[in-house]
Amino acid sequence: MAGRLLLSYLKNSNRLSIRSYSHLQGPPINFKYGNREIVGFGMNGEPAYLDLEDFPMPAIRFKETTPDIQILKDKEKGDWKKLSIEDKKALYRASFRQTFAELNAPTGEWKSITGSVFFGLGIALWMYMFCRHYICPPLPDTFREEEQLAQLERMKLLNMNPIWGLNSKST
Template sequence: MLCYICLTYTCLFDLIVSYPSNYPIDFSRQMYSDQREHPLPDVPFLTDLTPQQKALKVKETGPWNQLTKEEKLALYRISFCQSYKEMKAGSGSEWKTIVGGVLYFLAVTGLYLWWQRVYVYGPVPHTLSPEWIEVQTQRMIDMRTNPVTGMSSKWDYANNQWKK
C-alpha cells in the first residue's frame, strides 16, 4: 500500500525506504493517511518492516516498562507518520497563501473593473466636460435659479463675481 507523502523528513525517509518507486498501487485496499479528523488510520504507516523493526514489534508484546523512550518512539513511527503536534504545526508559509489569495482577488477585481469600463460603460457624456459645466453654471446664474439658498444667492450680480 502506498501512503500519502508526509511533510516531515522522517516520514519522507521512511516512505523512500519502505515503498520503492515501482510499487504497485491498489486503490481497492485500505491506505494510510494522516488526518486530525480521523486519528487512527486503517493501516499502519510502515507495512514492510526491517529486521530491527520486526524485533522491536516482538519486544512490543512484552511489558512496556522494559522499553526505552527511543524504542517507544520507533514503535510509534512504525504505526504513524506524524504526531498531532507535527500535524498541527503547519509549514510556516500560510501567510504566503493569504497574501496570494488577496492579490488574486484584487487582480480579478481590477480586471472586472477594466472590462466594465471598456465594454459596458459608454463614452463619457459631453455634459461632464469642464467647458459644458462652465456654460451650464453661467446659464443658471443668468436665469437666477434658486436665489434664496442656491447658486444665485452666492453670485454678486453687481460685480459679476462670486460673493466672498
C-alpha cells in the same frame, strides 16, 4: 403463485445462492497489505493510511515491516518497562507518521493563500482599469450633476409629470 414456482425452481436447480456480505467488512485484521500490516477497519473500511485528527486510527501501519521493526515488535510483546524511550518512539513512528502536536503545528500555508488572493485582486483591478480606460466609451454629458439639475429645471418649466392631490399642496 408464479413467484412461488420460480423460487422452488431456483432452489431445486441450485441456481439460488445465499449471498455473503463478508466483502463489506473489509480485509481481516493482521492481513498484510504489500509489506505493511493492516491493523484495523480504517475510516471507510479500506486499507489506507491517513493522518487525520478526526480519525486518529488508520487502517494500516505507516512503515513497512523491516527486520529492525520486527525485532522491536517481538520485544513489544514482553514487558514494556524493558523497552527504552527510543524503542517506543521507533515503534510509534512505524505505526504513525506524525504526532498530534506535529499534525496541529502551523504550516504557514495562510501566507501563500493570502498572497494569491491579493494577487488575484490586483489582476482584477488592473483588468477593470484597462476596460474602463480603453474599452468603455466615456459617459454622456447627462451624467454630470450640472446637466441633471438643468434637466430637472427644464422638467419643472414644462410641467412634466405634475403631482396632483393633497401632497402637491404641501409646499
